[in-house]
Amino acid sequence: MNSPLVTALMAALPQFVTGTWLTVQLVALSLLVGLVLATLVAVMRLSHLAPLSWVARGYIYVFRSTPLLVQIFLIYYGLGQFDAVRQSVLWPLLREPYWCAIIAFVLNTGAYTAEIMRGGIEAVPHGQVEAARACGMGGGLLFRRIILPQAFRLALPAYGNEIILMLQGSALASTITLMELTGVAKAVAARTFQPIEVFCLAGAVYLGMSFLITRGVQLAERRLTPVKR
Amino acid sequence: MIDLLGFGGRGWGLQLLQGMGMTLLVAVSAYLWGLALGGAAAALKLSGHRGGRVAADVYTTIVRGVPSLLVIYLLFFGGNSAATWVVSLLGFNGPVELSALPVGILAVGTVSGAYSAEVLRGGALAVPHGQVEAAKALGMNRWLTFRHVMLPQTLRYALPGLGNVWQLTLKDTSLVSVVALVELMRVAYLAQGATRQPFLFFTTAGLLYLALAGLSGRLFARAEGWAGRGVRRAAR
Numbered sequence: 001m002n003s004p005l006v007t008a009l010m011a012a013l014p015q016f017v018t019g020t021w022l023t024v025q026l027v028a029l030s031l032l033v034g035l036v037l038a039t040l041v042a043v044m045r046l047s048h049l050a051p052l053s054w055v056a057r058g059y060i061y062v063f064r065s066t067p068l069l070v071q072i073f074l075i076y077y078g079l080g081q082f083d084a085v086r087q088s089v090l091w092p093l094l095r096e097p098y099w100c101a102i103i104a105f106v107l108n109t110g111a112y113t114a115e116i117m118r119g120g121i122e123a124v125p126h127g128q129v130e131a132a133r134a135c136g137m138g139g140g141l142l143f144r145r146i147i148l149p150q151a152f153r154l155a156l157p158a159y160g161n162e163i164i165l166m167l168q169g170s171a172l173a174s175t176i177t178l179m180e181l182t183g184v185a186k187a188v189a190a191r192t193f194q195p196i197e198v199f200c201l202a203g204a205v206y207l208g209m210s211f212l213i214t215r216g217v218q219l220a221e222r223r224l225t226p227v228k229r
Numbered sequence: 230m231i232d233l234l235g236f237g238g239r240g241w242g243l244q245l246l247q248g249m250g251m252t253l254l255v256a257v258s259a260y261l262w263g264l265a266l267g268g269a270a271a272a273l274k275l276s277g278h279r280g281g282r283v284a285a286d287v288y289t290t291i292v293r294g295v296p297s298l299l300v301i302y303l304l305f306f307g308g309n310s311a312a313t314w315v316v317s318l319l320g321f322n323g324p325v326e327l328s329a330l331p332v333g334i335l336a337v338g339t340v341s342g343a344y345s346a347e348v349l350r351g352g353a354l355a356v357p358h359g360q361v362e363a364a365k366a367l368g369m370n371r372w373l374t375f376r377h378v379m380l381p382q383t384l385r386y387a388l389p390g391l392g393n394v395w396q397l398t399l400k401d402t403s404l405v406s407v408v409a410l411v412e413l414m415r416v417a418y419l420a421q422g423a424t425r426q427p428f429l430f431f432t433t434a435g436l437l438y439l440a441l442a443g444l445s446g447r448l449f450a451r452a453e454g455w456a457g458r459g460v461r462r463a464a465r
Binding site: 062065066067068069070071073074077078079080081082164167168169170171172174175182185186189193194195196199200202203206207210211 | 290291293294295296297298299302303306307309310311396400401402403404406407414417418421425426427428429431432434435438439442443
């Protein structure tokens with residue numbers, strides 16, 4: 001097994017490890033911030049104040065109907081076009097491909113997750129709300145203690161799919177020079193002239209991560225559902 | 230600004246429209262190829278044949294677990310190196326480069342097919358089994374049962390999901406721009422490079438994708454209405 005290919009892949013192993021770590025960072029950070037954003041947007045979307053609901057609808061529609069690549073390029077290349085942006089305090093952030101990717105991913109996953117959260121919130125039985133009202137709960141407390149926890153649990157299977165889609169979307173960060181897993185694979189493939197083997201290796205890492213995510217979501221679902229525990 | 234998007238000397242309007250046409254061409258061809266592939270995979274998954282089922286499961290699991298961009302890179306760069314190797318066997322030397330259009334369609338369609346397979350499988354499972362038995366009792370053979378009983382109802386049940394797959398496929402075509410196929414995204418990239426107006430051109434590209442997604446969404450909604458005519462709904 002001492003072929004030149006194995007030697008080349010072994011030499012590239014540290015790069016693959018750092019690339020995988022960057023992918024994990026991008027995905028984890030984006031999902032975390034995206035979930036907060038999505039919850040806010042879902043609440044806005046269901047709000048009785050029409051303008052709030054329209055803003056949320058518009059945001060969800062635009063970000064779900066355009067390719068993620070457009071969103072990334074718009075933020076990374078597009079925003080730098082304006083002098084106002086360049087002179088603002090945010091420029092040190094918006095100059096970095098890392099933060100541009102995170103911003104694009106957060107906005108993207110926020111839109112998809114908001115719809116998932118809306119489904120979860122709408123699926124909470126109305127009797128629960130009535131019971132909580134009868135106990136004297138209202139407003140924020142009712143939302144925090146009764147609706148949100150159940151909405152999260154009901155939304156979990158669909159959210160698991162969104163996590164995997166975010167993992168796959170993170171590959172696009174390589175188009176703005178970030179050396180995450182796909183970026184590393186492309187560079188190594190160009191250097192070793194062995195694209196098939198290198199891309200298959202990267203694919204195997206992605207598959208492994210998808211598998212772990214699926215398992216993790218199943219586990220979380222079982223823990224959060226008292227009946228199944 | 231207007232003249233940059235217009236059809237005059239400095240305008241990129243014509244190129245943008247051509248790019249949009251290319252995007253549509255790739256999306257429609259990839260979608261159809263995906264439907265064929267997905268239909269075959271769904272049939273294999275539902276068949277009693279064990280090897281076929283495993284093969285279809287491997288296909289859908291792998292392709293749905295890996296980024297589309299990686300599939301495109303694999304088929305494009307891997308395809309080039311495989312083609313170079315095949316050509317070298319025939320006694321020719323030098324690198325071979327496959328044309329980006331067919332490879333792009335193949336790549337996006339392969340991803341699309343993995344999602345179509347699951348949607349079509351779900352649709353076929355939703356057809357009540359009693360109908361197949363009834364068809365058998367009427368003396369229909371397997372082909373007739375498939376054509377008159379299974380296929381129309383499977384498509385009806387699968388149509389909402391197939392609409393989602395179409396939107397996914399349409400957006401995935403933007404990834405083919407990274408291997409230099411001149412579709413909408415690539416035109417926008419070239420235009421912003423030449424004019425130093427990235428915000429303008431990427432916003433335009435985004436709006437054009439939005440228009441394509443909105444119009445095709447309408448078409449799918451109409452198709453759903455057409456396929457569901459004569460069906461009584463539980464709600465609404």
